[in-house]
Amino acid sequence: MIEATDLVGAMTTDEKVDLLTGQGMWRTHGVERLGLPALVMTDGTYGVRYSISQIDEKQEAGVDLDAFLATVNRKANDVEIAWGSMKPATCFPNGSSLACSWDVELARAMGEALGVECRAMGVDVLLGPGVNIRRTPLAGRAYEYFSEDPIVTGELAAAMINGLQGQGVGASIKHFACNNSEVERTSMDSIVDMRALREIYLRGFEIAIGKSDPWTVMSAYNRLNGEQAAESHWLLTTVLREDWGYRGLVMSDWHGIKDRPASLWAGNDLDMPQSRTRRDELLEAVNAGTVSLESLDTACIRIVELVRRSEAGRAVKPKPLDHDAHHRLARKLAGESIVLLKNEGAVLPLAAERLKSLAIIGPSAIEAVIQGSGCATTSPTRVDQPLAEIQAFAGDCEVRHFPGTGSPEALAAALAGAREADVAVVFVNTEVGWDGEGSDRSTLALAEGQDALISAVALVNPRTVVVVASPDAVEMPWVADVPAVLATFFSGQAMGGAVADILFGKVNPSGKLTTSFTRSMRQIPGYLTYPGENGRHVYSEGLFVGYRSHDTLQTELLFPFGHGIGYSGFAYSDLVLDRDTLRDGETVSLRFKLTNTGAVAGRETTQVYVLHGKPRVSRPAHELKAFIKTDVAPGETVDLTLALAADDLRYYDPARECWILDTDDIIVEIAASSRDIRLQAPLKTRSRVGRFREITWDTQPGIILATPIAHAAFRGFIAERMEISEDDAEHILQHCASSFLGMATTLDRRLRQRITREEVQPLLDRINADIRAWEQQPGD
Numbered sequence: 001m002i003e004a005t006d007l008v009g010a011m012t013t014d015e016k017v018d019l020l021t022g023q024g025m026w027r028t029h030g031v032e033r034l035g036l037p038a039l040v041m042t043d044g045t046y047g048v049r050y051s052i053s054q055i056d057e058k059q060e061a062g063v064d065l066d067a068f069l070a071t072v073n074r075k076a077n078d079v080e081i082a083w084g085s086m087k088p089a090t091c092f093p094n095g096s097s098l099a100c101s102w103d104v105e106l107a108r109a110m111g112e113a114l115g116v117e118c119r120a121m122g123v124d125v126l127l128g129p130g131v132n133i134r135r136t137p138l139a140g141r142a143y144e145y146f147s148e149d150p151i152v153t154g155e156l157a158a159a160m161i162n163g164l165q166g167q168g169v170g171a172s173i174k175h176f177a178c179n180n181s182e183v184e185r186t187s188m189d190s191i192v193d194m195r196a197l198r199e200i201y202l203r204g205f206e207i208a209i210g211k212s213d214p215w216t217v218m219s220a221y222n223r224l225n226g227e228q229a230a231e232s233h234w235l236l237t238t239v240l241r242e243d244w245g246y247r248g249l250v251m252s253d254w255h256g257i258k259d260r261p262a263s264l265w266a267g268n269d270l271d272m273p274q275s276r277t278r279r280d281e282l283l284e285a286v287n288a289g290t291v292s293l294e295s296l297d298t299a300c301i302r303i304v305e306l307v308r309r310s311e312a313g314r315a316v317k318p319k320p321l322d323h324d325a326h327h328r329l330a331r332k333l334a335g336e337s338i339v340l341l342k343n344e345g346a347v348l349p350l351a352a353e354r355l356k357s358l359a360i361i362g363p364s365a366i367e368a369v370i371q372g373s374g375c376a377t378t379s380p381t382r383v384d385q386p387l388a389e390i391q392a393f394a395g396d397c398e399v400r401h402f403p404g405t406g407s408p409e410a411l412a413a414a415l416a417g418a419r420e421a422d423v424a425v426v427f428v429n430t431e432v433g434w435d436g437e438g439s440d441r442s443t444l445a446l447a448e449g450q451d452a453l454i455s456a457v458a459l460v461n462p463r464t465v466v467v468v469a470s471p472d473a474v475e476m477p478w479v480a481d482v483p484a485v486l487a488t489f490f491s492g493q494a495m496g497g498a499v500a501d502i503l504f505g506k507v508n509p510s511g512k513l514t515t516s517f518t519r520s521m522r523q524i525p526g527y528l529t530y531p532g533e534n535g536r537h538v539y540s541e542g543l544f545v546g547y548r549s550h551d552t553l554q555t556e557l558l559f560p561f562g563h564g565i566g567y568s569g570f571a572y573s574d575l576v577l578d579r580d581t582l583r584d585g586e587t588v589s590l591r592f593k594l595t596n597t598g599a600v601a602g603r604e605t606t607q608v609y610v611l612h613g614k615p616r617v618s619r620p621a622h623e624l625k626a627f628i629k630t631d632v633a634p635g636e637t638v639d640l641t642l643a644l645a646a647d648d649l650r651y652y653d654p655a656r657e658c659w660i661l662d663t664d665d666i667i668v669e670i671a672a673s674s675r676d677i678r679l680q681a682p683l684k685t686r687s688r689v690g691r692f693r694e695i696t697w698d699t700q701p702g703i704i705l706a707t708p709i710a711h712a713a714f715r716g717f718i719a720e721r722m723e724i725s726e727d728d729a730e731h732i733l734q735h736c737a738s739s740f741l742g743m744a745t746t747l748d749r750r751l752r753q754r755i756t757r758e759e760v761q762p763l764l765d766r767i768n769a770d771i772r773a774w775e776q777q778p779g780d
């Protein structure tokens, strides 16, 4: 096979420029003359959405704005109408649902199944997963994204990508970066401070990219700190390639590039979809010499390498496609992801043989709400309807359905039915079709009339179970009035079956929340500056996203991050750390025991948080660092071991542009949720790096006196400059201690000598070099 460099060397400039723009909406260009094939790519994040009309029949659709908008603005409930002929594909749990499984093995299995479906359809690159942080539950694309936390996000994304790419299909991890709202989504400037960027918003990408090497990265639509993401050299080259060592291809989001030459220079290799205008702009820039041939070639080489990866992928025989097996997998995934939020009086699981009648209420019991709206919306191979699935478990128990909404008569009938039934199960959801890509939710409330429906049913039947389908958190004004609540999020085409499995105890629920549920919208961190104004959206909560804010401020919540219960209980004991001090580059191993105290087999997600003691810089009260999901038989005790790397405990120092391990006395927490800490152990973190700040000419004397190397150096400087003893120099220094002016200015005044910046600079350079050298030496 010809080397990528040689192949690109044989191309004309025109061919190169063609190669760097899409062909139609869903293909890359090939170079037939040189035997380079085109690639096919399509959405999305939890199912393969293959539009026959756009991919097979009407390839020029990329120039057709209507076709594109029909794709993106599509509502979940009119999939077929907007899409014309779509190939059916398994609609798996959407990102916000899947993540509640906290199960990397299942995420990998889902990735693999997506890969198998892509291969069967001839798709080379799948445009997912979406890994943006769910900074606010209002975000239109929250349903596609995994979590408010970067560790859960990164780990699940990596597993999914590995599963997908293992089948020879490339992933496109997206949207890089800070696409956290749909408001003015192609122009809004996300203003994010550097620590929040590195520690929260980029961290999930960094973890996933490090652990799975996705074939492609998709740049985001929005601006980030003043630059269009698709045109940010800092983001696409400095961070992605230089810091993280990424070697794959960067493609734009669809029509996300505004200045093509600038985007190429920044590191955005491929412009999607086809745009003659942007293609010509690039060609003109190349001809004018404002874009170098070298950067053109670099991007082309990455495309050729992507094609090579894909060709190698195609050479591997895929697993055979079995839609029934994928539907079963979808049911298993949904069953692992649905979260039982409360279950007072053990109203669940239902024992069909002891029930005479069940009232199933709500229109979505017969028209399941399974996915969100937008480019990810999938044409499911089939849909399990909750009512039918419940009937399949009910045996002799009478099951009656009441829509309950739409008219006073419908409500009255539902209430009469609920009053007579042993148990009422109410299926509710957020407004279908309006939340999703292109627009944020304006409220955390359920669809109109549904809160009132639940309250009314709860009044007539104390055994009311509520099943909520939503993209992200919702408010639950009725939560105290009902004994049981299940959150399904958008759990895909097998949601109905999975809910029935849980209601009747066939599956012991084990999902846990990956975002916080606040009591009201006003408690969302950053609420005061959401959604931005005049084109700027300041992420005012900084690092304190989600539970990082709530647990620091001790906000009273509806349900905390990491919460979820099941039908068995779990006890934790015997936490042992294999060391009491952790230094740079080291790893600490945590061992503890987990016991299933219930009568049924269960799965528990254990979360490891780190509580910062006296951090040098601002830090959340505690932060998730690791998690593990474990099967435990009733009565069984398992020994679990987890590792924490010192690297993962570091904070990002924007001044030094590096990660730093604090010297701190921290607490390692073993937890069932962010508010349910079961075990604790102390751990010292020790590092010399960053202990002392860089000394500049205007550093205050108090800081210099607290920095031994600087203190000694200034003492020597004064002694030499004034031709006095070190003791006298020390005396003078101590007299400077209370000055709030910078050191150079303070000395200038106190010594009554002209001391210029230039004069102290060599001293400062030496001090700072000595501090760096000291940092590298062993010892605390």
Ligand code: BGC
Binding pocket: 043, 071, 072, 127, 174, 253, 254, 375
């Ligand atoms: C979305 C992407 C998607 C692309 C192609 C864009 O509007 O933001 O996530 O992959 O369209 O459908």
